Amino acid sequence: MKKNAKICIALTALFCVTLLIKAETPEVSATSLSSITSESIREKEDQIAQARREQENLKSGLTDLQNLKQELESKRTSLSNYVAELDGNLAAIEANIAELNRQIADKENELIQTQAELEAAMAQETQQEDSLIGHIRYVYEEGAPQAMDILLAAGSFSDFLNKADYVEKVMSYERMMLESYRATREYVELCKQQTELERQILDQTKANAQTEQQNLEELIDQKNRDIVSYESDISNKEQAIRELEQDIAAQEEEISALEAAIAAEKKRLLANNGTVLTYDGGMFKFPLASYTRISDEYGPRIHPTLGVEQFHNGVDFAAPKGTAIYAAYDGKVVAATYSASMGNYVMIDHGDSLYTIYMHASELYVKEGDVVVKGETIAAVGSTGRSTGNHLHFSVRLNGSYVSPWNYLSQ
Secondary structure, three states: OOOHHHHEEEEEEEEHHHHHHHHHHOOOOOOOOOOOHHHHHHHHHHHHHHHHHHHHHHOOEEEEEEEHHHHHHOOOOOHHHHHHHHHHHHHHHHHHHHHHHHHHHHHHHHHHHHHHHHHHHHHHHHHHHHHHHHHHHHHHOOOOHHHHHHHHHOOHHHHHHHHHHHHHHHHHHHHHHHHHHHHHHHHHHHHHHHHHHHHHHHHHHHHHHHHHHHHHHHHHHHHHHHHHHHHHOOOHHHHHHHHHHHHHHHHHEEEEHHHHHHHHHHHHHHHOOOOOOOOOOOOOOOOOOOOOOOEEEOHHHHEOOOOEEEEEEOOOEEEEOOOOOOOOOOOEEEEEEEOOOOEEEEEEEEOEEEEEEEEOEEEEOOOOOOOOOOOEEEEEEEOOOOOOEEEEEEEEEEOEEEEEEEHHHOO
């Protein structure tokens, strides 16, 4: 009996030493009490690293306006080349602004998600902290027996093993509670760090979008001033008049080529008993959502800066940039492209050799081959091409010649 008692005491001492060693070097259990794991923490750290890279990339995403202006200087000898080059840069800046706005929307959504993760983690941290404090208070107030006392109270070796297993489970549970709480606290700190970083990125992206918008407006103002200055300069006047005549001739050639190609296609369709688009004689819809004034009428005019008489082949409607441009009537898009004089433009075939042309758009929403209906939005007002202000130049052609748009529009 004495021998068995000595063995029990020895085993008890050894087991307690083992428990003490385990308590000093706790391990994270695979069956953690928390949904936050070391993998969750690694994922959050990776997200923070990605956000830092994103933040760094923002520094190099802005247009170098001064360098751009220097590059444009070499194009000033030819107004057409200069305008085409500048419009290309404006298009690139507008694309960058659109991308920045997309990033802003994405970042705002990410920030909402990160904030929700932070709030959930903080709620879990509070719950675990309350549980730990409650457990400590219970042990202190109730005077819960120590592991050694429980083991020494064993009535038999079998009872000793059962109590030892119980003590180990209790201590394991307590270690898991502590480890889970530590992991949650670390996760909370990472969520706070990510939230603050994403707020910084959002603010920087908004600032970049604002800067790019300022760059865009400055370049547009510069373009308007340069066109007026170029055309007003006495030394450039002859060259400017020649370029204007060349632009008008190029416009006519481009439009006529399109009409010829369409006429040939219609003949082919008729020969094969195909369906050909026809105009039913209806009145056009006004081609703008809104406008401020008619800035230039159809017909002969004196050019505002060159001082030469020129035939103005459409009506100019001054309107804010981005104003919706509508298809005046049902038809098929035969051109949606860019030229140095017309800028971004759309040409629609309405049948029976009747066409409408919409010039100087900031954006095009249709492409060649699209079928459009009366009132459909096809583009947005802008000042691309040989233009010194936001407006829609609206032209109508019938049987290969320009005609007054007012024949088809009610004023």
